[in-house]
Structure formats: C-alpha cells, structure tokens
Amino acid sequence: MTRILRINRDRLWASLTELKQIGAYDDEATGLRGVRRLALTDADAEARRRCVGWMLEAGLEVRIDRIGNVYGTRPGRDRSLPCVLMGSHIDTVATGGAFDGTLGVLGGIEVMRTLNDAGAETLRDIEVGFFTEEEGVRFGTDMLGSAVTAGRIPLDHALKLTDQDGKTVLDELVRIAFDGDAHERRPIPHAYIECHIEQGPILAGAGVDIGIVEGVQSISWQRLIIRGEAAHAGTTPIASRHDAGLVAASVVVMARQMCDSGEFGQLRATVGNFDLGVGQTNVVPHQATLTIDLRSPADDLMTAAEQHLAAYVDELAARHGVDVTWERMAKTAVVLFDPSIQDLLAATAEDLGLPSVRVMSGAGHDAQEIAAICPAAMVFVAGENGGVSHTPREYSSPEACGNGVDVLANAILRLADQA
Numbered sequence: 001m002t003r004i005l006r007i008n009r010d011r012l013w014a015s016l017t018e019l020k021q022i023g024a025y026d027d028e029a030t031g032l033r034g035v036r037r038l039a040l041t042d043a044d045a046e047a048r049r050r051c052v053g054w055m056l057e058a059g060l061e062v063r064i065d066r067i068g069n070v071y072g073t074r075p076g077r078d079r080s081l082p083c084v085l086m087g088s089h090i091d092t093v094a095t096g097g098a099f100d101g102t103l104g105v106l107g108g109i110e111v112m113r114t115l116n117d118a119g120a121e122t123l124r125d126i127e128v129g130f131f132t133e134e135e136g137v138r139f140g141t142d143m144l145g146s147a148v149t150a151g152r153i154p155l156d157h158a159l160k161l162t163d164q165d166g167k168t169v170l171d172e173l174v175r176i177a178f179d180g181d182a183h184e185r186r187p188i189p190h191a192y193i194e195c196h197i198e199q200g201p202i203l204a205g206a207g208v209d210i211g212i213v214e215g216v217q218s219i220s221w222q223r224l225i226i227r228g229e230a231a232h233a234g235t236t237p238i239a240s241r242h243d244a245g246l247v248a249a250s251v252v253v254m255a256r257q258m259c260d261s262g263e264f265g266q267l268r269a270t271v272g273n274f275d276l277g278v279g280q281t282n283v284v285p286h287q288a289t290l291t292i293d294l295r296s297p298a299d300d301l302m303t304a305a306e307q308h309l310a311a312y313v314d315e316l317a318a319r320h321g322v323d324v325t326w327e328r329m330a331k332t333a334v335v336l337f338d339p340s341i342q343d344l345l346a347a348t349a350e351d352l353g354l355p356s357v358r359v360m361s362g363a364g365h366d367a368q369e370i371a372a373i374c375p376a377a378m379v380f381v382a383g384e385n386g387g388v389s390h391t392p393r394e395y396s397s398p399e400a401c402g403n404g405v406d407v408l409a410n411a412i413l414r415l416a417d418q419a
C-alpha cells in the first residue's frame with residue numbers, strides 16, 4: 001500500500017494570505033486588492049526574505065545562486081543521488097494576483113512541512129526553489145532565472161539586462177542582497193514538478209481541480225518600431241502621409257484576423273503595448289512602438305504566423321512609406337513534458353480520489369526551461385472567474401489549492417523514493 005500524505009490546507013492558505021500582503025496595492029480597475037511584486041524590487045526582496053524564513057523554519061538548507069534563484073533542501077538518506085525538485089516563482093506582473101507562481105513555491109514549502117510533520121524520510125534529497133524574473137515584466141525576458149539555470153541564456157547576458165530606468169539585473173541582485181554564489185547551472189535533478197494555477201478555463205469547464213500538463217505552447221515576443229513622419233493634421237493630404245500610428249493599428253487588426261482565420265491553428269496573438277510617444281491632437285504620429293505576443297501549440301504554425309505577419313508589415317511599410325525595425329524579445333519552441341512523470345501525476349491524483357484531465361499550457365512556465373535538463377512536468381490547479389490571471393480577480397479556492405498541493409506532495413514523495 002502506497003503511503004498517502006495530506007498537506008495542512010489551513011497552513012498553506014495562511015502562507016498564501018500572508019505573502020499577498022507583500023506588494024499589495026489597490027487596483028482601480030477592479031476595486032480589488034492586487035499584488036505588484038516585480039522581480040528584484042523592494043517588494044520582491046521582502047517576499048524572498050519571507051520565503052527564506054519559512055524554508056529555514058522547515059529545517060531546509062538554503063542556498064542562493066548567481067542569478068538569484070533560491071533553493072531549500074531537505075536531506076535524503078543518500079545525498080549522493082540527484083534530488084527531486086519542486087518550484088515556481090514569486091515575482092508578479094504589475095497587476096497580479098496571489099496565486100500565479102506563488103502557489104507552487106508556498107505549496108512546495110508546505111510539502112516540506114508536511115513531510116516533517118509525518119517524520120517522513122526519503123531516499124533522495126527534496127528541494128523547493130523559486131526562480132528570478134519569471135514574468136519578464138521588469139527586465140524584458142521571461143523565465144529568466146530558470147533559463148539561465150537550464151543554460152539557454154548565459155549568466156553574463158542575463159546579469160546585464162536592464163529595466164526601463166537602466167538598472168541591471170546584477171545591480172538589483174546586489175542591492176537586495178540576493179546575489180548568491182551557488183552555481184546557476186545547478187546539480188541536475190532526478191525530476192522537477194511545478195504546481196501552478198491553470199490561468200485558463202479548461203479545468204473549471206471539465207469540473208475538475210487538477211490538470212496534468214502535457215506541455216507548453218510556443219511563445220514569440222517581438223517589438224516593432226515604426227518610423228514615419230510628423231505632419232500637420234489639417235494641411236497634409238491623406239495620400240502623402242507617412243502615418244506610423246495607422247501602420248501600427250493595422251498590425252493590431254491583422255494579428256486578430258490571423259487568429260480568426262483558422263489558417264494558423266490555435267494561434268493567439270496579443271498587442272499589449274501600443275505607444276505613439278508624446279502624441280499631439282493635430283499632428284500625424286511619426287513613431288509607433290508595439291509589442292506582439294504570439295502563442296501556438298505547433299511550431300510549424302508559429303513559424304507560418306511569424307512569416308505572414310512580417311510579410312504584411314513589409315507590405316504596409318512600402319505602401320505608407322515608413323521604416324520598420326523588428327526586435328526579437330523572446331522565442332521559445334513547443335515543450336513537451338516527460339510522459340512518465342505525467343503518468344505518475346495522474347496515478348497520484350487517482351490514488352487521492354481526485355479526477356484530472358490532460359491539458360496543454362497556454363502560458364510560459366519555469367518548468368519548460370527546467371525540462372531541458374531533467375524530466376519535468378506540471379500540475380495545474382483550477383481557477384475561478386474563468387481562470388483569469390494577471391489581474392487581482394485571479395482566484396483559486398482553498399480546496400483546489402489544497403488538492404493540487406496534495407498531488408504535488410505525493411508525487412514528490414514517490415519520486416524521492418525511486419532508486
């Protein structure tokens with residue numbers, strides 16, 4: 001008979017409630033209290049210290065690496081074996097909620113407390129970690145800490161990235177005293193599991209709390225800078241304008257049409273930044289900057305979508321006599337998670353009496369980076385309000401969170417006893 005652990009749901013919820021006070025702000029749009037904890041800000045630093053405090057209270061050995069990722073280790077019987085790793089992130093977007101990333105980290109810490117309460121010994125070390133700048137909002141590259149750990153982004157490059165005030169990742173790591181000395185290319189784990197809110201409506205629609213994640217779709221972030229020519233709004237004939245704003249707006253519309261066309265499969269396109277500089281009512285805009293976020297569960301269709309959009313922009317540029325510059329901000333291919341860990345998660349959920357479904361992730365996660373160095377998978381937890389996230393309306397019930405972390409705990413326990 002397999003040993004079954006149950007985490008302490010009240011204690012998990014208390015930790016989630018405590019951490020959401022750090023970086024809390026009043027959100028005007030929703031009238032709710034949200035969380036604004038951008039990476040390596042004072043709020044992030046305070047949340048990091050709180051998590052480190054909890055790790056130490058749970059008796060974990062804490063280490064910080066050179067990109068500021070933090071790990072807490074619970075020793076196993078054979079310390080020469082690769083550990084089993086849980087983790088996620090505690091940074092948020094500017095209009096964040098209390099669960100995105102945080103559930104996986106505080107859930108992991110709760111797993112450690114539960115193991116302690118049960119007096120459980122494991123063969124392998126178990127670690128819980130949180131990764132720097134997962135959201136990419138401040139320094140422009142998402143999954144930064146885990147990508148450095150996986151070797152996709154060199155440490156030197158990452159440390160030199162700047163925020164909009166010109167502060168570097170290194171400056172900020174030093175300032176908040178999270179410039180650790182552990183090597184960022186950490187010892188390779190035996191396996192990695194990330195518990196995370198779904199951030200979508202599929203689980204709630206299926207009436208289940210638990211999703212076993214099959215993989216993460218491809219993500220492409222680009223910045224498009226369009227340079228036209230300022231001109232008088234009253235005297236410049238329509239035909240002789242070089243209207244950067246018009247070109248930018250046309251790109252927004254095309255991005256949506258590509259999604260609606262069905263030609264690019266399950267493509268999702270979003271223009272989340274749209275900037276005409278210091279606009280003037282009576283002047284044709286001379287410059288426009290926008291970002292384009294594309295997502296697809298198929299790499300070939302992603303390539304087709306990027307090519308289609310680039311050709312359209314070329315054609316617009318020629319027609320309106322504007323210059324365009326593309327900047328690649330980020331690009332990740334489709335990542336498929338380890339099938340045996342997916343199966344182990346599904347079996348664990350079943351043993352706990354929790355129905356689950358298999359899903360693809362629409363959002364990027366640290367797990368897709370860590371999947372490059374060891375077998376990895378994710379547990380999704382259902383959200384309410386259609387699974388909205390990156391807004392203070394983000395909410396998963398105590399029961400759903402508890403169920404997800406129960407799956408995490410028992411899967412980790414099984415992996416930690418694998419010879």
Ligand SMILES: [Zn+2]
Nearest residue numbers: 100101134196
């Ligand atoms: Zn997240």
